[in-house]
Each structure stands twice: as structure tokens, then as C-alpha cells.
Amino acid sequence: MTTPAVTRVPQEERTRAMRQRLLEATVELLVEKGFSGTTTTLVSERAGVSRGAQLHHFPTKNDLVVAAVAHLTEIRGQELAAAAAQLPRGKKRTRAVVEMLGDHFASSVFTAALELWVAARTDPALLEAVGPLEERVGRETHRLTVQLLDVDESVAGVRELIQATLDLVRGLGLANTLGDDARRRHRILDEWARTLDESLGFEARSARTSTTGDARSARTSTTGRST
Amino acid sequence: MTTPAVTRVPQEERTRAMRQRLLEATVELLVEKGFSGTTTTLVSERAGVSRGAQLHHFPTKNDLVVAAVAHLTEIRGQELAAAAAQLPRGKKRTRAVVEMLGDHFASSVFTAALELWVAARTDPALLEAVGPLEERVGRETHRLTVQLLDVDESVAGVRELIQATLDLVRGLGLANTLGDDARRRHRILDEWARTLDESLGFEARSARTSTTGDARSARTSTTGRST
DNA sequence: AAACAAACAGTCATGCTTGACTGTTTGTGA
DNA sequence: TCACAAACAGTCAAGCATGACTGTTTGTTT
Numbered sequence: 001m002t003t004p005a006v007t008r009v010p011q012e013e014r015t016r017a018m019r020q021r022l023l024e025a026t027v028e029l030l031v032e033k034g035f036s037g038t039t040t041t042l043v044s045e046r047a048g049v050s051r052g053a054q055l056h057h058f059p060t061k062n063d064l065v066v067a068a069v070a071h072l073t074e075i076r077g078q079e080l081a082a083a084a085a086q087l088p089r090g091k092k093r094t095r096a097v098v099e100m101l102g103d104h105f106a107s108s109v110f111t112a113a114l115e116l117w118v119a120a121r122t123d124p125a126l127l128e129a130v131g132p133l134e135e136r137v138g139r140e141t142h143r144l145t146v147q148l149l150d151v152d153e154s155v156a157g158v159r160e161l162i163q164a165t166l167d168l169v170r171g172l173g174l175a176n177t178l179g180d181d182a183r184r185r186h187r188i189l190d191e192w193a194r195t196l197d198e199s200l201g202f203e204a205r206s207a208r209t210s211t212t213g214d215a216r217s218a219r220t221s222t223t224g225r226s227t
Numbered sequence: 228m229t230t231p232a233v234t235r236v237p238q239e240e241r242t243r244a245m246r247q248r249l250l251e252a253t254v255e256l257l258v259e260k261g262f263s264g265t266t267t268t269l270v271s272e273r274a275g276v277s278r279g280a281q282l283h284h285f286p287t288k289n290d291l292v293v294a295a296v297a298h299l300t301e302i303r304g305q306e307l308a309a310a311a312a313q314l315p316r317g318k319k320r321t322r323a324v325v326e327m328l329g330d331h332f333a334s335s336v337f338t339a340a341l342e343l344w345v346a347a348r349t350d351p352a353l354l355e356a357v358g359p360l361e362e363r364v365g366r367e368t369h370r371l372t373v374q375l376l377d378v379d380e381s382v383a384g385v386r387e388l389i390q391a392t393l394d395l396v397r398g399l400g401l402a403n404t405l406g407d408d409a410r411r412r413h414r415i416l417d418e419w420a421r422t423l424d425e426s427l428g429f430e431a432r433s434a435r436t437s438t439t440g441d442a443r444s445a446r447t448s449t450t451g452r453s454t
Numbered sequence: 455a456a457a458c459a460a461a462c463a464g465t466c467a468t469g470c471t472t473g474a475c476t477g478t479t480t481g482t483g484a
Numbered sequence: 485t486c487a488c489a490a491a492c493a494g495t496c497a498a499g500c501a502t503g504a505c506t507g508t509t510t511g512t513t514t
Contacts, residue, residue, distance in 0.1 A: 018461090036263035051463075061502080061503090170402065171397035177348050199425065287472090
């Protein structure tokens with residue numbers, strides 16, 4: 001019963017721990033050194049694991065990185081779930097959701113994923129592993145966002161706006177990798193959240209009236225679009 | 228008079244041509260093989276230039292790539308200017324502008340720039356060259372977009388929406404590198420163009436049911452993007 | 455306790471990229 | 485036409501990442 005076929009049950013505790021350390025070291029190095037800078041030697045050193053031990057678990061660099069992708073996916077899911085759990089309900093929820101997504105895509109987790117993403121573009125073997133995985137994560141994120149915003153996707157246009165939001169934070173995350181500017185990001189997402197609320201039919205949620213009035217329509221005949 | 232200091236005037240024609248070929252080969256390889264896959268040997272082979280000739284013009288790989296960045300910037304500017312010249316005026320202009328940006332950020336030019344962008348993140352020498360350049364290009368693109376859309380940036384929120392638009396197309400471009408269809412992009416940008424018009428006070432432009440309440444449910448799935 | 459199996463550790467050869475070196479061609483001025 | 489200088493071409497050694505190989509330790513089962 002407890003011994004299915006082979007005889008290694010308590011040992012795999014060490015195995016798990018070692019793999020864990022290797023994967024975490026890999027992610028760290030991806031952020032610090034980039035993909036090509038993440039050498040297998042550096043990984044083993046960083047993880048405090050011998051070279052042979054590493055090869056034992058991950059025979060090739062691709063194996064290691066592919067496993068890191070999966071590990072990363074796990075982290076991403078946990079992070080998002082944790083952040084989503086403590087979102088405020090009510091009028092400022094849209095903005096909170098958007099900011100949460102923005103922060104997530106500005107984290108080091110995204111940076112590491114970006115490295116893999118870009119590397120996978122020109123590495124068929126990596127693409128085969130990263131592609132489906134990232135697609136799955138994307139769908140999951142989309143679903144989560146729809147759920148968090150509590151919108152009806154069957155309404156035309158809503159799905160596209162959600163996708164736009166996710167692509168926006170992706171773009172912001174990309175911009176964030178070179179020059180960190182959290183203030184810019186927050187300003188943009190703040191405005192985005194307002195626009196989103198308006199377009200989704202949540203005007204009541206975030207009334208922007210006070211700040212600008214109807215100054216938006218300064219150019220094409222003042223249509224006086226108050227709300 | 229015609230010989231300032233040294234004696235090479237007609238010869239530099241060849242020089243320019245050779246540099247041009249090298250830079251174009253570099254860009255091509257960046258798209259095909261990625262940054263680390265772009266070896267100096269491959270570049271010289273692709274360009275039909277000898278190894279020594281290449282080293283003569285670009286002593287190190289960094290020099291070559293940095294020059295490629297500048298060359299790329301040139302291309303990006305030309306592409307955008309050319310596309311902007313034949314934009315339709317009138318009601319569908321916003322959508323046309325947005326689509327133009329979307330297409331631009333989905334081109335191979337963006338792909339090559341992305342490789343450099345990501346590589347520069349973990350390469351100080353490269354960052355020093357790419358950072359300011361990309362920032363300048365970003366500002367230029369922003370300015371161009373403002374001009375093309377003919378919006379007043381002094382109005383609160385407008386600047387952020389323009390930035391959001393650019394970050395959105397950047398995110399879409401990133402998604403496009405792995406394998407994202409153009410249809411998705413067009414749907415998203417189409418919807419965003421509408422939203423942008425509404426938020427900028429151009430409702431008259433993109434005739435769409437009014438924005439009050441959740442009028443979106445009124446419009447069903449039709450909404451093709453002709454007309 | 456002993457034997458067996460798996461996990462772990464260290465070392466080394468292979469292959470590749472880089473850029474430095476030397477020779478050749480092309481263009482310019484006298 | 486000759487001399488000089490710059491651009492160009494090809495080759496080669498150094499440095500490094502990779503992963504294959506062999507030996508050692510740890511854990512389990514009888």
C-alpha cells in the first residue's frame with residue numbers, strides 16, 4: 001500500500017527541497033542576470049547545490065528552466081490569489097483591482113517570466129513548454145479579473161476591455177523593467193480605472209466630476225458629457 | 228577645402244553601405260535568433276561581410292548592437308511617419324491612429340527592439356545606450372500620438388489616457404511575439420478606440436450608442452469593423 | 455547489521471564565441 | 485604611373501558554458 005513500486009518515500013523530501021532551492025535560485029538569476037546570464041553553474045552555486053546534483057534533477061538547462069516556468073506559474077497564481085483576497089469591496093474596487101494587476105506585472109515575478117517569454121520566442125523547445133503554460137495563465141488571469149470586477153462578459157465589448165486592461169498592465173510591466181516609475185504607472189492606472197468604470201457602466205462607482213469637470217471635450221464642441 | 232583632414236571622401240560610400248548591411252543583418256538576426264543568438268559571426272555571414280571588416284567598423288558586439296539600436300530607432304521613426312501620413316481624417320481617425328500604433332508595435336521592428344530592451348535590463352553597457360534612446364523614442368511617439376489625435380494634453384486625464392494607449396499597444400506587441408493573432412489585437416483596439424473617443428469627448432466621432440448606464444448591452448455582437 | 459539502490463559531489467573534455475593578429479585589396483594624391 | 489593610407493579579408497588562440505563521467509554518501513530493506 002504505502003510502497004507502490006519503488007522504495008523512496010522519505011527521501012523525496014530532500015529531493016523536493018533541493019528542487020525547490022534550484023528553482024528559486026533559477027528565478028532569482030533570471031531576474032538578476034537575464035536568461036542567457038543564467039548559467040547552470042551559477043544556479044548550482046546560488047542554490048548551494050553541487051553541479052552533479054543539479055544535473056541529476058535537471059539534466060539540461062532547458063529542463064531546469066521549464067521547471068522554473070511551472071514554479072513561476074505557481075508563484076504567480078499564489079500572489080494574485082493572496083492579493084485578490086484582500087481587495088476592498090464597493091466603489092473603489094475597480095481601481096483596486098487594476099492597481100493590483102499593475103503591481104503584479106511590475107513585480108520581479110513578471111520580470112523573470114518576461115525573460116522566459118522572450119527567450120522562448122526563439123527557442124522552439126522552450127516555446128513548447130512556455131507557450132501553453134503562459135496561455136493557460138493568461139486565461140486564468142482573465143477569468144480572475146472578470147470575477148473580481150464582477151462584470152458580465154456576455155455583454156459585447158466587455159471582454160475586449162478586460163483583455164485591454166491585461167495587455168495594458170503587461171505593457172506597463174514591460175516599461176517597468178527598464179526604468180522603474182511607479183508613479184507614472186499609478187497615474188495611468190488610476191485614469192484607466194475611471195475610464196473602465198465609465199465604459200462598463202459603473203459611473204456611479206467612480207465619479208471624476210470634481211477634478212476636471214467636462215474639460216475633456218475642450219476641442220470638439222463642448223458636448224458637455226457630464227457623466 | 229574638400230579635404231578637411233584625412234583623405235577619404237568617396238570611400239566612405241562603401242563604408243556606409245557596409246555599415247548599413249551589417250546593421251540590417253543584426254536586426255534580422257535579433258528577430259530570428261534573439262539577442263544571445265545573434266553572434267558576431269552570424270552577423271558577418273548574413274551581411275556578406277568578412278569577419279575582419281565587421282570588427283573594423285564595430286570592434287565589439289556591444290558596439291554593433293548599440294549601433295543597431297540607433298538604426299532601429301531611425302526605422303521606427305520612418306515607419307511611424309510614413310504610416311501617419313496616410314491616416315484618414317474625420318470620424319474614424321482615432322481608431323485608425325490606434326490601429327496604426329498597434330500594427331507598429333506588432334511589427335518585427337518592435338520584436339528586435341524588445342530583444343534589445345530585455346537584454347539591456349541586465350547589461351549595464353547596453354542599458355546606458357538603450358535607456359536614453361528608448362526614452363526619447365517613447366517621448367517622440369507620445370508627442371506624435373497627441374498630435375495625430377489632436378487632443379489637448381493640458382486637460383486632466385488626457386495625458387494618462389495617451390500613455391495608457393501606448394502602454395497598451397506595447398503590451399499587445401509583447402503578447403504578439405509569442406503567438407497572438409492579429410484578430411484579437413484588432414478587436415481589442417477597436418473597442419479601445421471607441422472608449423478613447425468617449426473619454427476624450429469625441430462621441431460624435433465614433434457613433435455608438437450613448438454611454439449612459441450600461442447601454443452596451445444594447446449593442447449585440449454585430450459591430451463589424453467596416454463602416 | 456549488511457547489502458542494495460538512489461541521491462549527491464567533483465572533475466574534465468568538448469564545442470562555441472569572441473576579438474586579436476597578419477596579409478590583401480582598393481582608392482587617393484603626386 | 486608610383487607611393488601611401490585606409491578599408492577589407494581570413495585565420496587563430498583564449499575564455500567560457502555545457503554536460504558527461506566517476507566516485508562517495510545517505511537511506512531503506514531484510
